[in-house]
Amino acid sequence: MFDVPISDDSIRLGQFLKLANLVESGADAKGVLADGLVRVNGETEIRRGRQLAVGDVVEIDGESARVSPA
Incomplete structure (x- = not known):
């Protein structure tokens, strides 16, 4: 698991997936979410x-990223 710092109090999941380099684009994020491949705190x-x-911890394809303060 690795930490991904954010500058605000919260971030949208699609934005976080790109920030953490778990997906390459917003279209990729939409696809993996639609396919049920993303888990947040252990839930799809x-x-x-x-x-x-x-x-919060986001998991995709065996990789985990945790939202952390900047």
Whole structure:
């Protein structure tokens, strides 16, 4: 697992996937979410606009990234 710092209190899941380099583009994010490949705090998530807060853990393809403060 690696930490990904954000500058605000929260970030949308689609933006976080790109920031953490877990996907290359917004279109890729939409696809992996639609396919049910993304988990947030252990639960499958399909909403690209889901708000993440510091401490949330996002998993995709065996990689985990944690939202951390900047």
